[in-house]
Amino acid sequence: MDIKSFGELIEWTRDLHTHLAQCLGHCATRHEEERAGALLEYLASHESELARIVEEFEGQSASNTLETRVYDYLRHNPIETHRTCDEPYAKLDFQGIYREVMDFHEQVMNLYKNLLGKAEIPEARELLEGLLEMETNESMRLARQIGRMDDL
Template sequence: MDIRTFRELIEWTRDLHANLARCMSHCATKNEEERARALLDYLATHESEMERIVNEFERQGDAKALETRVIDYLSHNPIKTHRTCDEPYAKLDFAGISREVFDFHDQIIDLYKTLVGKAEIPEAKELLESLLTMEQNESMRLARQVGRMDDL
């Protein structure tokens, strides 16, 4: 996807979460490890919720900020994820799945941090800071939940 505006960035992020949710849900039925299946089910639900939350940013966002042009960052540093689900999570264990998911969220957080530092208009900076805070909070919540599951 060619991202030119903050609206397109939000749509792209929403689509990443949606794709991850679908892939994890699909892989949950294929993984042989019970704990990994439970984790994938939980993560699929969490990523679907992230899709919904990110969508609200677009729905409620400041029109000026949403139409602001994004610098050409993504073409140089694309987020690495399984854009097509070839069942990568079906072969990973609990720890491997956790690493992959936290790496995915860390990449989004790093992207938002970079863009916050380069935002030139206050509305765009505020939108990015809100997206960054949401991703960080959700990542921390996810870490707590996954930690609890790992303790079982």
């Protein structure tokens, strides 16, 4: 998708989280290891919640902010994720799943940081700061929860 506005950026990010949730959920039922399957189920639920939170940003933002143009960062540095779910997570172990999902979140945070550095209007900066803060906090929460699961 060619992102042209902040509204499209929000939709695209929401769709990425939704797709990841569906893929993780799909792989959870196919994983041979019970612990990894439980992790995949938890992550699928978490990603669905993130998609819902991201969508709330659209409803809370002014229409002129959502229509503001973004730089074409995505065209040159796309976020790498499994766009089709051919069960890649069903083949990874617990730590591999953790690394893949955390890398996905790191890419999203880097995208927001990059766009934040280019944002010229205060409303766009505020929107990106909110998205970045949410993604950062949720990534830290996710890391803590997975750490607890790994301790069991």
